[in-house]
Amino acid sequence: MSSLGLALAVIGAVSAALFAGIGSAKGVGIVGEAAAGVVSVDPSKFSKVLILQLLPGTQGLYGLLTAILLMSRIGIIGGSAVSLTASQGLMFLAACMPIAIVGLFSGISQGRAAAAGVGIVAKQPDQSGKGVIMAAMVETYAILALLISILLIYNIQL
Amino acid sequence: MSTEYASAVAAVRAMESALLSQADIERLIAAESWREAADILRSVSINPPETSGGFIAQLDDELEKTWEFISSYVPSPSELDLLLYKNDFHDLKAALKSLMSNTDPKELYLRPTLLDLDTLYLNVREKHWEMLPEHIRETAEKVYDSLAANMDGQLADMMTDRACLEKMREKAKLSGNDLLIRYAELTALFADIKTAYRLSLMNKTEAFIQTAVCGSDELDAAALARAAAGGFESLTGLLESTGFGELAELLKASPAQFEKRTDDLTAALIEDARMKSFGLDPLAAYYLAKETQIKNLRIIFVCKDCGADTAIIKERMRMLYV
Numbered sequence: 001m002s003s004l005g006l007a008l009a010v011i012g013a014v015s016a017a018l019f020a021g022i023g024s025a026k027g028v029g030i031v032g033e034a035a036a037g038v039v040s041v042d043p044s045k046f047s048k049v050l051i052l053q054l055l056p057g058t059q060g061l062y063g064l065l066t067a068i069l070l071m072s073r074i075g076i077i078g079g080s081a082v083s084l085t086a087s088q089g090l091m092f093l094a095a096c097m098p099i100a101i102v103g104l105f106s107g108i109s110q111g112r113a114a115a116a117g118v119g120i121v122a123k124q125p126d127q128s129g130k131g132v133i134m135a136a137m138v139e140t141y142a143i144l145a146l147l148i149s150i151l152l153i154y155n156i157q158l
Numbered sequence: 159m160s161t162e163y164a165s166a167v168a169a170v171r172a173m174e175s176a177l178l179s180q181a182d183i184e185r186l187i188a189a190e191s192w193r194e195a196a197d198i199l200r201s202v203s204i205n206p207p208e209t210s211g212g213f214i215a216q217l218d219d220e221l222e223k224t225w226e227f228i229s230s231y232v233p234s235p236s237e238l239d240l241l242l243y244k245n246d247f248h249d250l251k252a253a254l255k256s257l258m259s260n261t262d263p264k265e266l267y268l269r270p271t272l273l274d275l276d277t278l279y280l281n282v283r284e285k286h287w288e289m290l291p292e293h294i295r296e297t298a299e300k301v302y303d304s305l306a307a308n309m310d311g312q313l314a315d316m317m318t319d320r321a322c323l324e325k326m327r328e329k330a331k332l333s334g335n336d337l338l339i340r341y342a343e344l345t346a347l348f349a350d351i352k353t354a355y356r357l358s359l360m361n362k363t364e365a366f367i368q369t370a371v372c373g374s375d376e377l378d379a380a381a382l383a384r385a386a387a388g389g390f391e392s393l394t395g396l397l398e399s400t401g402f403g404e405l406a407e408l409l410k411a412s413p414a415q416f417e418k419r420t421d422d423l424t425a426a427l428i429e430d431a432r433m434k435s436f437g438l439d440p441l442a443a444y445y446l447a448k449e450t451q452i453k454n455l456r457i458i459f460v461c462k463d464c465g466a467d468t469a470i471i472k473e474r475m476r477m478l479y480v
Contacts, residue, residue, distance in 0.1 A: 030161045034435070037168035037231075045172070115164050116435035122171035 006081055008089030009074050012096035013067040016149065019100040020063025020142075023107025027056025030111035034118040041122075048121045048128050052114040055135050059099075059107035062146040066099045070153050082158055095152030102145035110138035161436050166231030168435075170444045173227070176203045178451055180478055183458075187471050192462040199455075210463045217452045218269050224448040225270035228441050235272075237333035237438060240326045240342060241445055243293065245271045247322035250294050250301070251315060253282045258305050293329070297321035316353070316370035323349055323372040337439045340427055341446075347374040348420040351397065354386035355409055355416075358393045362386075376400070414474060422477040425450055450476045 035049035070092060071077045074084065084092070117131025178186075182202050189195035196206045196213075204220070206213050225242070232238055245268040256263035256279065267275050272291060281289045287299045300321075301314050323346040330342035350371040357367045364387035371386075373379030377400060385396035397406035408416040424446070431443035454476055461471045 030164055033161075033164040034168035037165035037170075038172045040165075041169050041172035112161060112435070115161065115168070118168045119171040119435050122168055123175050 004086050005084030005089030009092035012093035013070045015100040016063045016066040016096040020103025021060040023104035024057050024060030027107040027111025031114040034115035038122045045121055049118050052117045055114050056107045056110040059103040059142050062099050063103050066149045073153055091156045095149055098145035099149040106138050106142040113138055164436055167440045170440050186458050187468050195462050221452055222270040228445055240329040242272050243322050243326050246273050247318050249273055251318045253279045257283050293325050320372045343374050344424050346372055347376055354382050358386040358390045425477040
């Protein structure tokens with residue numbers, strides 16, 4: 001039973017890094033397309049659109065952080081892996097779901113919002129801060145999901 | 159949710175910042191002379207020549223560059239091609255008429271166009287219909303036969319214009335894009351009313367008018383032809399009873415005001431595209447906005463060149479997309 005529990009926990013860590021990473025990759029890609037369109041016309045706007053392109057990248061980092069914390073908690077990093085029951089493994093898997101799922105969808109949504117913000121930079125560069133704020137609002141939900149995932153990982157009894 | 163054309167839309171947004179604003183247009187209208195208007199234009203984004211001679215050609219080049227810019231982002235052929243159908247069919251008319259009158263069509267061609275203008279005349283002359291793009295092929299052959307049979311230039315014009323509107327509507331419906339569908343429908347509707355108005359003043363028969371109007375979702379071709387054949391009063395009566403009372407009033411007042419209003423109604427269509435970050439709509443809107451800007455500049459500079467009053471210029475200015 002201990003190997004099943006550990007396997008479930010590892011699936012959780014993989015999911016956090018994988019789905020949040022996919023969300024970020026898609027989001028950054030969408031903004032990158034829009035940013036390239038603006039820079040092709042006006043290269044001086046590169047730095048402003050770069051800020052917007054970076055925003056959807058954070059979900060991937062949150063997923064990575066969650067995976068590392070979990071691997072550390074169950075001893076895969078920095079020691080020998082602990083023995084987990086199936087229910088403990090399931091709990092760790094469930095703990096990873098908030099950042100995995102919210103990271104996936106919020107990354108894509110933030111990419112869309114930031115790409116729309118690129119339009120503001122293109123047309124009214126002096127209003128670009130508003131584009132950044134609107135895209136950053138999506139971040140809130142990724143942070144909330146990260147918080148829940150971390151709290152769960154550290155509060156599941158071993 | 160599609161994120162299609164994200165790059166193209168962002169590039170278009172960057173280009174839109176160079177469109178003339180309402181304030182720029184007001185300053186141009188208020189200019190005392192052609193030269194002063196040209197100086198104002200130089201201070202914004204466009205660089206007109208020292209004399210009025212080459213300015214119109216420069217504006218044509220500007221529109222052609224806009225099309226090249228947009229088409230570099232969309233696959234070819236694209237749904238947006240229908241925006242050039244008016245020019246394509248005009249150029250076909252020019253080639254056919256030049257062939258019949260044995261003159262050079264080059265000066266008559268409009269750009270931008272989807273046609274290869276270097277070979278258009280040759281293909282029409284040699285009746286190589288299969289060498290022409292699909293959307294004008296059938297019309298070219300039909301109109302050629304009609305011209306060869308009766309040398310009626312007006313009929314040829316009517317047949318070509320109607321075919322153009324039909325092809326636009328067909329292409330728009332195939333695209334499934336709401337903006338393009340509405341654009342094609344409005345273009346057909348306004349063109350039909352204008353044609354019916356002109357023919358009603360010329361006392362043409364119902365059968366003749368029927369060959370000239372294509373019909374639209376909002377105005378049936380047969381009813382329009384019947385009304386126009388009954389005279390101007392009968393035509394305005396139909397327009398009033400079908401919800402186009404405002405257009406009927408404008409036709410009674412002045413055809414120039416009618417033209418301005420119909421252009422403004424078409425321009426109003428693209429308003430929503432300003433809020434979109436993805437898709438074809440902002441690209442179509444930018445091309446149409448540029449077309450409107452060029453139309454306005456043409457009116458202003460031609461009027462300045464001939465010393466027309468600012469009030470005349472103002473009442474002809476089309477609505478801007480900025």
